[in-house]
């Protein structure tokens with residue numbers, strides 16, 4: 348049995364991981380609503396002793412949430428991953444840390460592992476600094492960078508496809524391109540990646556990008572409301588992933 352410490356266990360990806368990982372994994376979940384606040388606790392205090400694998404899905408994951416709570420965003424998205432990476436190196440635990448395409452500016456696609464990252468949001472900056480800290484503190488760790496996640500997650504925050512199908516998303520950007528990535532297929536890849544000896548940055552996402560409007564139309568198959576994306580968000584985040592998901 349592989350013992351996994353899973354942070355962000357109640358989030359979209361955390362819930363999916365718990366559903367998708369096989370029973371070869373014994374998952375030790377951690378989240379804010381369970382009483383574990385990673386902005387104030389140290390890895391040594393929250394990581395169960397028997398775990399030798401760690402998957403860091405905890406994040407302040409919305410642009411608005413980061414703007415309203417910048418200190419929390421920095422502590423959770425940047426400082427916590429750094430502390431966790433050092434702890435995992437010192438205790439010989441295998442660490443996978445989740446990253447986002449929003450670290451890129453959206454101007455010179457397609458993005459690969461060697462593309463320069465210059466975020467356009469506080470969320471993107473806190474995540475990028477976390478990624479860099481993990482890479483520097485623990486060269487054996489993996490940083491898995493993905494795009495917008497879609498599919499049924501059943502978490503407090505919803506995925507883009509859940510928003511489309513529930514009708515809570517009603518207007519769709521025609522000029523905002525992402526690699527809409529199936530959340531269950533990504534979780535399956537994470538399980539394989541955890542058990543591998545891979546290290547460093549991995550772009551793992553759906554093979555091709557499409558506009559958010561095109562993705563919404565592919566799900567609904569009916570006329571939809573098209574709008575331009577606001578100027579302050581990255582427009583073309585097309586990834587050329589080395590790990591094709593789905």
Ligand SMILES: NC(=O)c1ccc[n+]([C@@H]2O[C@H](COP(=O)([O-])OP(=O)(O)OC[C@H]3O[C@@H](n4cnc5c(N)ncnc54)[C@H](OP(=O)(O)O)[C@@H]3O)[C@@H](O)[C@H]2O)c1
Nearest residue numbers: 355357358359360378379380384385405406408445447496
């Ligand atoms: N969703 C996407 O489309 C997407 C795209 C690209 C990359 N990613 C990355 O994938 C990872 C997972 O994202 P997600 O969408 O699953 O996030 P999410 O749905 O927003 O879930 C965030 C998780 O972090 C936990 N958390 C928040 N504040 C905390 C704190 N102070 N202490 C401890 N735990 C805390 C939450 O716990 P509670 O529920 O208990 O509050 C929840 O379990 C993140 O690194 C994100 O950047 C996501």
